[in-house]
Amino acid sequence: MNWRDKFPAENRVYDTDNGILYNAHSLELLQQFNENSIDTIITDPPYGLKFMAKKWDYDVPSIEMWKKILRVMKPGATLLCFAGSRTQHRMAINIEDAGFILKDTLMWLRSEERRVGKECRSRWSPYH
Numbered sequence: 829m830n831w832r833d834k835f836p837a838e839n840r841v842y843d844t845d846n847g848i849l850y851n852a853h854s855l856e857l858l859q860q861f862n863e864n865s866i867d868t869i870i871t872d873p874p875y876g877l878k879f880m881a882k883k884w885d886y887d888v889p890s891i892e893m894w895k896k897i898l899r900v901m902k903p904g905a906t907l908l909c910f911a912g913s914r915t916q917h918r919m920a921i922n923i924e925d926a927g928f929i930l931k932d933t934l935m936w937l938r939s940e941e942r943r944v945g946k947e948c949r950s951r952w953s954p955y956h
Contacts (some may be wrong), residue, residue, distance in 0.1 A: 836860040855893070861900040868906045870896060875912030878920075888919045894926030913937075 835848055838855065842849035847868075850857055856873070870931070876888040888911070901907070905927060911919035924930055 830942040834862065834865065839903075855896070858900055859898050863899055864902045866900045866905060867902055868908070869901065870908045871897075872910040877912050888922055891922045891925045894923050894928065898927050919938055 836850075838860075839852035840848055841851045841908065854873075864946070873880065874885040874887070875888045877885055879885040879946070894936065897907070909919065916933075916935075920930060920933070929936050
């Protein structure tokens with residue numbers, strides 16, 4: 829049996845010899861995976877910033893959600909989770925309370941409002 833046969837075929841958007849990328853509602857997709865079957869999860873969940881007053885961004889994912897993610901991850905697997913700078917602490921607490929061990933944190937620090945296009949190039953300079 830090929831390793832791919834162990835994973836859901838629906839909602840695959842990219843499939844290589846090294847892995848599969850899915851685009852689906854995470855709660856529905858997670859139910860289709862066996863326990864201890866995932867090596868790495870990379871996710872960019874809602875930040876809890878109430879972006880444009882959208883209901884989906886009211887809060888960061890709950891502890892229960894992270895427990896569902898932890899269920900499908902192999903022991904020692906890696907979770908890379910993006911979070912908003914104003915709510916990253918809430919994300920980290922929920923991830924940790926679900927049973928994950930936090931090892932490292934990477935942050936992008938900005939001192940100004942977000943810039944776009946050519947304006948960005950003229951306003952930012954390298955630190956090295």
